[in-house]
Amino acid sequence: MFFDYYYLILVVPALLIAAWAQMKVSGAFNRYSRVKSSRGYTGAQVARMILDENGLYNVRVERISGNLTDHYDPRTNVVRLSDGVFNNSSVAAAGVAAHECGHAVQHAHKYFPLVIRNSIIPVTNIGSTLSIPLIILGMILSYGPLIDIGLLLFSLVAVFQLVTLPVEFNASRRALATLEGSHFLEEEELRGSKKVLQAAALTYVAALLVSIAQLLRLVMISGRRRD
Structure with missing residues (x-):
């Protein structure tokens, strides 16, 4: 009987880190969602002012249901803010809104890393869908080239996560600089x-670790099967 100890030693620790990171962001957001900003701007107001300051009058600000579902949709030029951000005047809401405007x-x-990330999204979606079936089929048929194609496709997922890091870090730096420079928040609130x-x-760091761990696991499993 095959026991996937690669999953145990590689993927499980990465998943635990990802769970810890998710708890950290939820905890921080919940904590600072209760801290109201002295100027009283809601997330939606912060977003609209930041967009207008940058001449992005064509970008709309809309509400979206859910918790921490905030995102910017480049296809429709819409900043979507979650229930806990849109009408919330907390320092957490201001930070999230400014980040999405970033x-x-x-x-x-x-911004070049964003251009790269957006350009590889279609291929990444194909890779995330077909990589595992191709690897499994290649193992069943003992056909190495099929396994290699599957591994290559899966590696695109890790590349996507890697390119995501500078995109997200830069958006946060832009957000904090704007919140401070435009005096949306006081120093302590910032x-x-x-x-x-x-x-x-x-x-995002944790997501990259999970992707790399999964890729290493698949490489090792496929290598053992070939042997």
């Missing part, structure tokens, strides 16, 4: 937003 500014300025964004950054 992505809109990146898109407008054709530290709260920074903690929320730093915790969120950990989730």
